[in-house]
Each structure stands twice: as structure tokens, then as C-alpha cells.
Amino acid sequence: xxxxxxxxxxxxxxxxxxxxxxxxxxxxxxxxxxxxxxxxxxxxxxxxxxxxxxxxxxxxxxxxxxxxxxxxxxxxxxxxxxxxxxxxxxxxxxxxxxxxxxxxxxxxxxxxxxxxxxxxxxxxxxxxxxxxxxxxxxxxxxxxxxxxxxxxxxxxxxxxxxxxxxxxxxxxxxxxxxxxxxxxxxxxxxxxxxxxxxxxxxxxxxxxxxxxxxxxxxxxxxxxxxxxxxxxxxxxxxxxxxxxxxxxxxxxxxxxxxxxxxxxxxxxxxxxxxxxxxxxxxxxxxxxxxxxxxxxxxxxxxxxxxxxxxxxxxxxxxxxxxxxxxxxxxxxxxxxxxxxxxxxxxxxxxxxxxxxxxxxxxxxxxxxxxxxxxxxxxxxxxxxxxxxxxxxxxxxxxxxxxxxxxxxxxxxxxxxxxxxxxxxxxxxxxxxxxxxxxxxxxxxxxxxxxxxxxxxxxxxxxx
Ligand code: URP
Ligand code: ZN
Numbered sequence: 001x002x003x004x005x006x007x008x009x010x011x012x013x014x015x016x017x018x019x020x021x022x023x024x025x026x027x028x029x030x031x032x033x034x035x036x037x038x039x040x041x042x043x044x045x046x047x048x049x050x051x052x053x054x055x056x057x058x059x060x061x062x063x064x065x066x067x068x069x070x071x072x073x074x075x076x077x078x079x080x081x082x083x084x085x086x087x088x089x090x091x092x093x094x095x096x097x098x099x100x101x102x103x104x105x106x107x108x109x110x111x112x113x114x115x116x117x118x119x120x121x122x123x124x125x126x127x128x129x130x131x132x133x134x135x136x137x138x139x140x141x142x143x144x145x146x147x148x149x150x151x152x153x154x155x156x157x158x159x160x161x162x163x164x165x166x167x168x169x170x171x172x173x174x175x176x177x178x179x180x181x182x183x184x185x186x187x188x189x190x191x192x193x194x195x196x197x198x199x200x201x202x203x204x205x206x207x208x209x210x211x212x213x214x215x216x217x218x219x220x221x222x223x224x225x226x227x228x229x230x231x232x233x234x235x236x237x238x239x240x241x242x243x244x245x246x247x248x249x250x251x252x253x254x255x256x257x258x259x260x261x262x263x264x265x266x267x268x269x270x271x272x273x274x275x276x277x278x279x280x281x282x283x284x285x286x287x288x289x290x291x292x293x294x295x296x297x298x299x300x301x302x303x304x305x306x307x308x309x310x311x312x313x314x315x316x317x318x319x320x321x322x323x324x325x326x327x328x329x330x331x332x333x334x335x336x337x338x339x340x341x342x343x344x345x346x347x348x349x350x351x352x353x354x355x356x357x358x359x360x361x362x363x364x365x366x367x368x369x370x371x372x373x374x375x376x377x378x379x380x381x382x383x384x385x386x387x388x389x390x391x392x393x394x395x396x397x398x399x400x401x402x403x404x405x406x407x408x409x410x411x412x413x414x415x416x417x418x419x420x421x422x423x424x425x426x427x428x429x430x431x432x433x434x435x436x437x438x439x440x441x442x443x444x445x446x447x448x449x450x451x452x453x454x455x456x457x458x459x460x461x462x463x
Contacts, residue, residue, distance in 0.1 A: 146454020
């Protein structure tokens with residue numbers, strides 16, 4: 001495997017910033033020091049740039065079936081777009097069909113990724129039921145397959161939603177085998193009633209998506225999930241937290257000493273409910289769950305990111321084309337849920353977070369790489385720059401300007417939620433396991449070079 005020397009950069013991890021060169025051998029960081037002059041197959045000059053750990057995005061939905069359609073990015077296009085944005089590791093969601101074994105689902109998702117993914121990837125497992133062999137399979141996946149996190153939905157009745165009994169059983173099962181439980185926290189039953197009432201009134205436009213999923217439906221589900229996790233004495237991770245009311249429950253639980261962590265996503269920091277009032281059917285592009293909120297919620301989330309009350313920024317990348325979104329033209333509840341974001345996470349968070357003075361560069365690394373790597377059993381292989389770690393690096397040019405536009409970004413979708421926004425700060429080069437895969441906006445990687453990551457688990461806590 002070719003060696004690599006990165007010279008003249010400023011290394012930034014979650015805990016330190018310092019000027020140093022680094023030498024990469026066999027895909028791993030071999031040496032960090034001042035003025036290194038070792039012979040190397042490739043030399044990158046990082047003058048004027050920061051050298052960051054590659055981003056870790058722990059919430060993506062690539063090649064995900066949704067009824068008779070599929071999310072628009074597969075593992076090749078999605079991970080390539082991720083790399084262009086500085087992300088070198090993803091954790092996607094394998095989702096079994098009703099009645100399908102978890103092992104069969106994992107096999108299916110591994111086949112989707114193999115030969116396609118261009119950066120390293122792991123899988124969470126979604127659970128749509130908890131019975132039969134579920135608990136035994138959870139234990140085996142955690143122990144033997146490196147699938148150490150399980151997600152349950154408290155939303156989407158009749159499709160993915162589980163009841164409290166299943167959720168509680170999963171929490172106990174995860175605790176017993178040392179896995180982490182993730183929750184999509186919205187009250188699906190209440191939302192269902194609100195949706196039916198809106199449709200009965202003839203209210204069919206995209207803005208109803210937000211009106212029928214008010215913050216209270218998320219806050220209630222977050223509070224319930226936290227209460228059940230406390231009863232199970234099990235750790236909990238709340239995905240895509242979007243509003244102040246839900247965050248308040250996370251803060252209160254953490255203040256009580258409960259093991260609760262939460263992620264938010266750029267869409268909840270940068271976009272608001274106003275997007276649903278765009279002309280025509282444009283608001284459909286912003287239909288995602290939870291929906292976009294209000295300015296006060298954005299402020300609360302920013303405070304949470306700065307203070308440590310929120311731990312991770314992921315994307316929930318789940319793109320659908322406008323043609324696919326159009327199936328909900330006469331009924332907002334039929335608009336496929338989800339939006340693109342895998343490529344723009346780090347660009348937006350740097351520009352709107354670091355450049356805007358809301359967080360510093362080390363906190364940026366913590367939120368986009370270190371904390372997700374730690375939470376999901378990838379640390380210290382991923383998420384930091386240290387001797388022995390995988391050489392997943394982003395040569396980050398704080399002055400690099402990008403105009404966000406569907407036509408020039410690399411996600412396979414025909415619109416971008418941030419179309420026209422100009423952001424400053426972005427990757428001059430991206431390195432995955434010592435290989436330069438993006439350099440000055442040019443693609444240098446190869447399909448299928450990404451590897452499946454077996455993630456570590458926590459200590460099992462038998463009942
Ligand atoms: O709208 C969303 N978030 N779609 C993706 C699936 C999910 O709920 O995470
Ligand atoms: Zn999601």
C-alpha cells in the first residue's frame with residue numbers, strides 16, 4: 001500500500017490543535033512530528049489548511065426501499081458524495097422486511113454496499129418487531145458481526161412503528177448484550193390522527209406535514225423513550241432531534257445522570273418551517289420526519305451543540321427525487337419522507353458553526369467525527385488523528401468556497417435544500433485509509449474500495 005506524507009498542516013482533533021506533519025503507512029497514521037522528511041509515494045502540501053479526521057456520519061439511508069421506490073443514492077453515489085464533503089465513514093441502517101431475520105437483512109445490506117461503497121461503512125439494524133428470535137439475533141449480531149446498535153421507530157404506524165412493549169424489550173435485550181438502542185422519537189399514533197383530520201378538511205399541501213407533526217409529538221416520544229430507557233437501565237441515543245421541547249427532556253435526563261445521547265442534523269439548524277410555504281409543490285423537497293421547525297428551535301439546538309447537551313451532528317441522508325416526491329402532490333402524507341445531506345453536513349456546520357463563531361474547530365471535529373466514532377464503537381480507529389488510527393483525513397481549506405447546487409454537488413438527486421447558498425470552508429483533499437480519493441474537487445477513488453466495519457460493543461449487562 002503506497003505511503004503518504006502530509007506536510008505543513010495544522011492538525012485538529014477533538015482535543016488538540018497543533019502544527020505538524022504526518023506520515024501514513026499501510027493505511028494508518030505511522031508518525032506525527034515537526035519537519036518530517038521521509039520518502040513517500042505521495043506528498044500532500046497542507047499549507048494554509050487544517051488536517052482534520054475524516055467525518056463520521058452515523059445516520060444515512062442509502063439504497064433504502066420505501067414502498068415501491070428506493071432512496072435515490074446507492075452505496076456508490078452516496079459514499080462518493082460523502083467523500084466530496086469530507087465524510088470518510090458512514091453507518092447506514094439495515095432494515096428487515098416484516099418477518100425477515102436480522103441476519104438475512106444484514107446480508108442484504110452488505111451486498112448492497114459490497115463492490116460499491118467508496119468509503120468505510122458499518123450498519124445499525126432497525127427492528128420492526130421484537131419477538132421470536134430477535135433477542136438472540138441481536139446478541140449474535142453484537143458479539144460476532146460488529147452490528148452493535150439497534151434502532152426502533154415510535155412513528156410510522158403500520159409500517160415501522162413498534163409499541164412500548166417491543167421498545168422496552170429491545171432496550172433490555174440491547175443492555176444484556178452490550179448494544180446501544182437508537183430511537184426515532186415521534187408519537188406516530190397522535191400524528192396519524194392529526195393527518196387524518198387535515199386530509200378530511202381537504203388540507204393536502206406539504207405545509208401540513210409540519211402542522212400534523214408539531215414539536216409536542218416529538219417531545220412526548222423523547223420523554224417516553226427516556227422513561228423506558230431509565231426503567232430498563234439501558235443507554236439510549238435519540239436520532240435527528242429537531243426541537244427545543246425534545247432537547248429539554250434530553251438535558252433533564254443527562255442532568256439526572258442517565259445515559260442518554262442525542263444527535264441533530266444540519267437541516268434542523270439551517271432550515272425552518274417556512275420552506276413548506278414555497279411556491280407550487282417545492283415544499284415537498286423539505287418533507288422529512290421530524291419536520292423543519294422554527295427559529296427558536298434552531299437557537300436551542302445551536303446552544304445544545306455548543307454546551308455539550310447535544311453530542312452528534314449526523315445527516316439522516318435519505319434523498320428522493322422530485323418525481324418521487326410528486327406522488328404526494330394531492331396528499332402530503334404520501335410524499336416520501338427524507339432529504340439529501342450526506343455531502344453538505346461538514347460544509348454547512350463549518351460555515352454556519354465555526355465561521356459564525358458558534359463552535360470552535362475542535363468542537364466541530366467532536367461533533368462530526370470523534371463523538372459519533374466513540375458512541376458507535378469506531379474509536380480510535382476512526383474519528384481522530386493518532387498513531388495507529390486509520391489515515392482518514394480531510395485537508396480542510398478554511399477559505400474554500402462552495403456554492404451549494406444540485407447540478408454541481410454529487411448526490412444523485414435533482415434538487416438541493418440549500419440551493420444557491422454559498423459556504424466557506426471545505427476539503428482541498430480527502431484521504432481514506434491513506435489513499436487520496438478527492439483532490440481539488442476531482443474524484444480519485446474507486447467503487448468498492450470501502451470496507452465493512454465491525455464495530456465494538458459496550459459491556460454486556462446481564463439481567
Ligand atoms: O424523513 C426521514 N427522516 N426519512 C428517513 C427515515 C427516517 O425516519 O429516519
Ligand atoms: Zn433516518
